[in-house]
Amino acid sequence: MSSEIHEVGSLEQAAVVAPAYKRSWREKRWERRHRRRMAEEAIGWVLVPIILILAFWGLKALLNALGTSPSALIQGVKAVLGS
Numbered sequence: 001m002s003s004e005i006h007e008v009g010s011l012e013q014a015a016v017v018a019p020a021y022k023r024s025w026r027e028k029r030w031e032r033r034h035r036r037r038m039a040e041e042a043i044g045w046v047l048v049p050i051i052l053i054l055a056f057w058g059l060k061a062l063l064n065a066l067g068t069s070p071s072a073l074i075q076g077v078k079a080v081l082g083s
Helices: 026-067 070-082
Strands: none
Touching: 026 070
16 A cells, blocks of 8 residues: 555645625625616617607608698797797
């Protein structure tokens, strides 16, 4: 049995692996909020122009269905305010 042991010198210490850093609940919450805010900003930059364009088209369609136009309304308001 002793012939299987090969002692050459002192043993080197094994490298100590540092435990993985575990984020606290506040850091996790901050990361979730940060991701959510970034997503909301991206969605906002896309949806707000789309909503404004659709509202404008809807207003034009409504005024067209009523037999008038935005320019006719503006002229009417100017005539009322001008007199």
